[in-house]
Amino acid sequence: MRITSVETFVLSNRQALVKVSTDEGVAGWGEHTLENWVRTSSAAVERMSEHLVGADPLRITGLWQTLTRGGFYRGGPVLSSAVAGLDQALWDIKGRWLGVPVHELLGGPTRDAARIYAHANGPERTGDLQRARAHVTAGIDLLKVAPHGRIEFLEKPEHLDTLLAELAQLRAAVGTGVDLAIDLHGRFSLPLSRRLLPRLDALGIAFVEEPVRPEHSDLIGDLVRCSPIPVATGERLYSRAEFRRVLDAGVAIVQPDVCHAGGITECFRIATQAETYDAQLAPHCPLGPVALAASLQLAFAVPNFYAQEQVLDLHLGTSPAATVLTNPQVLVPIDGRIPRLTGPGLGVEVDEDAVRAAVDAGRLAPGSPAWAHPDGSFAEW
CATH class of the missing domain: 3.20.20.120 (Enolase-like C-terminal domain)
Incomplete structure (x- = not known):
């Protein structure tokens, strides 16, 4: 089994999904949402997909190592969120391939x-x-x-x-x-x-x-x-x-x-x-x-x-x-x-038609507010 494609779907500033498809017809879904930065994490997913297309999706730990460490620079919310969504999708594929839930x-x-x-x-x-x-x-x-x-x-x-x-x-x-x-x-x-x-x-x-x-x-x-x-x-x-x-x-x-x-x-x-x-x-x-x-x-x-x-x-x-x-x-x-x-994999069934219909290609509403103190200085939300 080989990975054939990786697709991202931005639904809002607090919801972004990734679908990993294979040549065996088994697909897995993950959520790589990074609140306020979903388009940025989606771009990271798309870059990481270059390591995935053509690879065996069942080699989760090996792929995780490549995705996490293979770009030399590592860590932080953007890269870790991109890896997270892809990792969920790979576990979803493996569970579905074997007919068991991930746990x-x-x-x-x-x-x-x-x-x-x-x-x-x-x-x-x-x-x-x-x-x-x-x-x-x-x-x-x-x-x-x-x-x-x-x-x-x-x-x-x-x-x-x-x-x-x-x-x-x-x-x-x-x-x-x-x-x-x-x-x-x-x-x-x-x-x-x-x-x-x-x-x-x-x-x-x-x-x-x-x-x-x-x-x-x-x-x-x-x-x-x-x-x-x-x-x-x-x-x-x-x-x-x-x-x-x-x-x-x-x-x-x-x-x-x-x-x-x-x-x-x-x-x-x-x-x-x-x-x-x-x-x-x-x-x-x-x-x-x-x-x-x-x-x-x-x-x-x-x-x-x-x-x-x-x-x-x-x-x-x-x-x-x-x-x-x-x-x-x-x-x-x-x-x-x-x-x-x-259920197999993550245990939920994604409605792909509903996901595609919900994609937001425009300017996204803020995922969280920006606050200030009375003197105009930054305040934590």
Whole structure:
């Protein structure tokens, strides 16, 4: 079997797919979305396809090495995202060729269902109480929110008091039978996070995500030591080498993105690496259904899985992003867990006609906002 073509499809600034076809009629799909930079990652995929056309798609690790290291310059979000989408597609092909889901190729299932979590952010406050209750009513038992609005380097005491009060209201609204996590999104400075984390303990926070920006990963150990709350990070880290730094610092949960951190191949290795530190895996996935399916294949295969992020919210009804699948029902959670995917490859069926019809060849809407402080200086989103 040989690869005959590699095609990319940009649907939005937060959704880009790649299809790898073979001379045996077996094709695989992956998601190489790099939020805000999808056309750039697509260009990288097209460049990398020169290494793939004519190659045996079943030699995944060998091809991964070539794609990752063969251009001399390596790493970073663009190249790692391009590799990630192609890697997902190669695993999809291999699973379909052998008639098994990818997690069977990774050693077989470690669980029968994967816990998911949902976002409950509010438009004008930290936490939307109505949305949070809707998630819980639908069976979700882990919610995540982010602080509302931009954050100064050192906020006034009243700002942190308001944040804590809103989190307390959210806790009261959903009860103690639901886990709450807070994503600081890299908006907080190290000293401000050090002030906040000890005050969160009374709320029973499940974990605090990205309490410092990724370029300050060497400082994250200060926050691990200042509070008993588990620290999570990793959506903007792209390799085992980068994850080693935060694991050495004591983070409890690693969050590689299967669309950014080298695909299934590298994320499986990151999970295994984390296991030696007694850390768990919660893959980052604010993207589409192909990315979610690829993430779930990891969730079903690794023993140290904690929870899966998703934004489709199929427990609340249909999702526009899921219309690229012919079988979105396999991603519908039951009691907050998505049952183990049993279909071949990634376990989802892409509707190619729907994908081609959804391609956006024009100027894309921004994938995230650009914020500024009152003095006009840059503010983290």
